[in-house]
Amino acid sequence: MSTKLPERAKAGAPAKPHQMPRRESADRKQVTQGRWASILLVPTLILLAVVIIYPVVNAIVMSFQRDAGLNPATGFFEQGGPAGFENYTHWLFQQCNGQSCPPGTLGSQFWNAMSTTFFFTVVTVALETVLGFWMAIIMARSFRGRSAVRAAVLVPWAIPTAVTAKLWFFIFAFDGIANKLFGTQILWTGSEWPAKWAVVISDTWKTTPFMALLILAGLQLIPDEVYEAAKVDGATAWQRFTQITLPLVRPALMVAILFRTLDALRMFDLPYIMTQGANNTTTLSILVVDQIREGFNSAAALSTITFIVIFLVAFIFVRFLGANAVGAATSSGRK
């Protein structure tokens, strides 16, 4: 990295005293920087192309191929071949061999998995936003032991999700501590709603800290003077919250919600380990993984659908809700 700096310095420095050659030199500087930038960026972009774009293109190609298997019409084993949109209609309209998929097959679970995924996403992100905001406000105050609290919230974040799943599976066991504490006798992972709430609670525990820290970072950018001025003007605590804190923290909040939403839409580890997707806790990701061993090509179609769903949600966030993650990341200059 040490070799590229003199170039820049040479291009920029001597131009300063004169007026005339300055623009020309600035252009040259721009060109030099552009060349350096492409050299530096190429390895990353190539690597990402290999690990992401190649598999995705591959998946899309696969999704238009028929899975090898027995043809119910002829009874012979067939080697696939082009399928058109068959794999997509299989999932979207739950069609198996021209009729609706029988209950219990993976094909019949698509819309359930879709609604489960969105249920988890909406409920966990909403809970995490409210709880995270509250935690951030507390952590932003100054009190003795504040750094201990800030350290403690990192503990759930650092624990691997697989371990979190096993931990809460144990907490929610029939003889487990949750039932004892609340005096209930619920088979948490044994029926639909308790299982869903068990997943929601575990996910909330695991990821609220991330949300809280992002919001806290946003809160810390609000200058104290703004609050002082509002106080002088007689604003109540609630007014200060709704008129100052919320609008000023909004950019950071929106980015945090965007990150968490996209993360929740691909939720896999928690329900997969806690319930194996039983009792209607199968998310889209779990359905894809279940399908892989039944047939690559329709799994590829399903993973493409999942990808498109996530992409659309991200698009809506960025386009209509003003979650400007890229802008936040590229804005130049220090704060």
Added chain:
Amino acid sequence: MAATATLPRTAPAPARRKGFDWGQLRTYVSAAVILIWCLIPAYWMIVTAFRDTAFTFDSTFWPTHVTWDNFATVFDESLGNHFGRNLINSLIVAGATTAVALIVGVFAAYALARLNFRFKFAVMGFILGASMFPGVALVTPLFQLFTNIGWMGSYQAMIIPDISFTLPLTVYTLTSFFREMPWELEESARIDGCTQGQAFRKIILPLAAPATFTTAILAFIGAWNEFLIASQLSSDATRPVTVAIAYFAGAQPHQEPYTAVMAAGTIVTIPLVILVLVFQRKIVAGLTAGAVK
């Protein structure tokens, strides 16, 4: 919300009248609630890890029936547990992933933070989009590809897809760290007579090292905690800890070995928690880098 929505980030509001500061008390109670919520489940894992299997569901808050047996079960090869090997596998996969992401990503981050060029916005958008990419969309095509070329169950079968999320994370985090660095210092050092190499070695490297190290920790934790890809593409020989914990075998067949699983979870978690607590400030800065500002 309303009750807690008082001034964020101000010193304890000077008590209006002499007497008890209720606002401050509320802050402490809230802080205690946060501490309990975050730490008690983790504490419960550790307490259970040290509990005799016969008393798995003992609900005493403090440690009772303390034993090391569960940790022995975790490493007991006769039960089919190969936790030592799993730990090494996790180290190899997470270590290699982090190394590749860092070596490649540091150059991209430098360019994004320091240089002006066209398509900067587009490149950043692509990298951010890549970090949000769902793992399942990779697993299906890679499952087939790796089966065809005989890479199924190899280390690279996990390292390659893991790069898809660690590399964008690395570039993203490093870019915001680099943008905050006082690069003018390098020029000053040159003016003061340092050579290019000296300026880099004495000024830039010490400044960039903590940022790079923090980013490495974040990438490592991400790869260490990965489950989906590893659960599909690893074999018995290369299985990392996260997958091993999910399919753990206990002393009694057909019985969930809760205490042993908690012991395994404790082993996996403790190093991460220590790492995170030691570098707390840096990690929080890294996590939130780029999301604000």
